[in-house]
Amino acid sequence: MNSDRKATISIVKKLITVIMGCSVIIGIVLFYCDDTKNIYEHPVKPENTPLDMTIYPSTIPENQLLRIQEAKELYKAAFDQHVFYAVKDPDKLVEFIKHAWQWDKNAMFYYYNILYSHHLYDSYPYKEEGMMSFTEFMSKYRDKLVDDAGKPLVTPDIFKLPRRDLIKFRNDLVIKLADLKYPFFDYQKGWDYGFCWYDKEGNTKSCTDSQLDKAIEYFSYAIEGGYHCYEDLIARMLFQQGDHYKDEKNEKINKLTEYRKSLSLQDLKKSIDYAELMAEHSSMIGILRVTEAYLYGLGREHDVVKAYAWSLLLDYAKQKVIENGNNLAWDSTELPPVWQYNKEIQTRLENMLNATQKQAAQDLLTTLKTKIIDWNYNRWREQIDDFHPKP
Template sequence: MDYTIYLSTIPENQLLRIEEAKELYRRAFDNQLYYAVRDPDELVKLIKHAWQWDKNAMPYYYDLLLWHDVYDENGKKEDKMSFTEFMKKYRDQLVDNTGKPLVEPVVFKNPDMDIYLWDKFADLKYPKFAFQKGWRFSPCESDNNEKYLPCSDEQLEESIKYFNYALEGGYHCYEDLTARMLFQQGYHYKDKEFKKISKLTEYRKSLIPERLKLAIDYAEIMAEHSSIIGILRVTEAYLY
């Protein structure tokens, strides 16, 4: 297996944005009902991007490889086109901008490679993957009363690092980021029912003034966009 992470051969201004890749996949393939091809032309476009190392397209191609097996196992339904049929009919259209036939990267041959790749993409600061990895380090444990338990500063700092990578890349993850900076549980709420909110005065013992100021700056941005949490935190900041 070649573990090299390659740069995309697609010009930067033609790479898919995060939401564009998501919508393209939604239009191209049905992974909820029929597990079949919706729009062959859109699927051609998606695969072209994925096979040329467009990082935002690659997760959806992996997803497609997973779900098309469900379709093939269950048999043909409602005269929908399976991925296998699609490849037989449209394989010759999978070419680069010069008309040269594309080759599926070897990483797609191993379904477990996506775990490795997503981890490395996050470390390279690709925003979608950094955001996902930030959640991986986020606290998720609760006690029998469904209250969030405190987590270590190390966990929170790792989560903050990757959320910052995501923020730099365009993800507006201010709410998640501020919660991890401010509170030992890493959440704005104390419970999973979202009924008991953590007060600003219940901040992490290790919180430094610079982080507190940054969190309030982010809260102001959130408040300007009508976030209830943002409005609350700014109000508390003035109050306390």
Template sequence: MNYLKKIISIKKKFKILVIGLCAIIGIVYFYFDHLLNLDDNLVQPETIIMDYTIYPSTIPENELLRIDEAKKLYRSAFDDQVFYGVIDPDSLVKFIKHAWQWDKNAMPYYYDLLTFQELYDDDEKEEGMMSFTEFIRKYRDQLVDNAGNPLVEPKVFRSIEMKGYLWDKFADLKYPYFAYRKSIYYAPCGFDERGIAKLCKDEQLEKSIEYLNDAIEGGYHCYEKLIAQMLFQQGDHYKDEHYKKINKLTEYRKSLKSEDLKLSIDYAQLMAEHSSIIGILRVTEAYLYGLGREHDIVKAYAWSLLSDYAKQKIEEQGNNLAWDSEQLPPVWEYNKEIQTRLEKILNPAQQQAAQDYLSELKNKIIDWNYNRWRDQIDDFHPKP
């Protein structure tokens, strides 16, 4: 009998525990749902009919935010690194006005803001900061369009599918920020248990290339990613995740058309003119093997010497951050192999011709900080 009583008692306690957990979950759910509704008009998720139509921005085109401008405005308005609070209310007012009026470059950062304010709105703020909820309470009347009409947060921001929605739909409409991000979903294709890059399917590479081209048309300088996916089945310049083994140009993927091979070397040369070590190497190989360029061992040797000169510039300037230094050792090693091979077959006159051509190449370098140029986005007029 005592044994049965103990079982009944345990069951009762378990039932109470389950009820308590359900209550807590309900409260948390109510809290987060309430936070997402910035006008305090609580709408239960099951009653929300999501409108996934992509609307053009109502902001005049000449006032739309550039990609970098939207990011900087968000960073200056809201801290999502340490304290998760509002830093500059006036900047945040401007930022939200753009996001709520379908400024495509502001929308992804506004989604980030909602994510952080959900998680940290109750935390104590540093002096001079306020919570996002407090900001909305104090500045809601300033969230108006140019005619003074109150703005309304698009309901789509309340959906957990918002991020996927943005990435997919906006990328397909060729908004460059989203096209660049979407390209990552297709290639490279990960690594196996040994850290070796997996081979991508051609369809994956072509889809990623399509999005990267859209990003480039919108001002991105993502040529390094682009040519890696044009040239190699791994979708990367390296065979492994630790950058120990580099792909050689002779290993280009079999389905690559000759005109695309030439185009990839054109892009590599553009990178090289901004001091890309990978770009310099690919042009060296192109002349050495006659792939995407005419076969010319004098020019190949000159380009290999340019790689040495670039290495010297790194050491002189002490500016290792201008390149991805962990990726360079296999490049130097492979470049030395090429040089040694060429020095055995070039006569003194050919070597002198290569030195003369090297002087021309040095003068063509536009920027000795490749990563700075790679990360820049040209000032293209945003689409509404």
């Protein structure tokens, strides 16, 4: 019996030893896993260690980066930015944040909007069914923010700033990425530099040449990256106000004869080349600028027959707008001054031209009509050509 009892005690001791050993191992594993999770969720930095504000290349394969419109549409589908400041679609927001946290530049800008505004959800009295706060989203979906290998993603330091600093750094980010020729950010900076607002009387203020030159630089980069912002570009190239209009109500149009004194002949010609490209997509202002170019010999040879033909094309474009019952060719408030000015030009030319010249203009008009690629200028203006984004 004693030997059996000793054997039993020995077995029990061994079992206890094994269990204790396993417990230690399990504890170590759990501690490590939990610690790893904490590292990814809340990276611990030594006190007074500055945040890393470096802008890194994206870790996402180039062919998987979000295009400009894709980033915007995914953001709008995932988060309500304008009414409830809430998460609309958690799965889409997971996808969106994965891109932002992996340095997908076209997503990063919109992620700053979420960080800056999501707190408004709590102060909004009405909650839309099916929506949740960003804070609740992060508590429920944080573990889904992983890379393609399943490794938890770390929030970049540039998204850890205090709320009061977020917008300032976002603006700094726009400048940095614009200078690196990311087209979305170039377009933003083009507008920042090239529009100088209005005075108390509602007149468009003049910009400095340095402001306009920076706007031209950024809009040109944006065009290289697929934007069709030629209308914005030539306004900065041609006029000191950086605008086609002299006033806030768009009642007084700038004439080509009022072009910037510092504008070179080469850039004057280039601006008319861009205007003609716009005209081929039914831009009213584009057609008008080409009309003026031939009338005054600015950026084109002086040719009153061609000027008259282009002026007649603008009349034809006006009829197309009326037939369509909408303002496909431009914004409705901006059209009347264009048509009025064109009428003045036509009257002047009709008094100058003889019957043979007028017939030649009509013949040319027939050819010009065939060169219109698209009668929906607004659609073309908003399009962005399909380029793979840069990492």
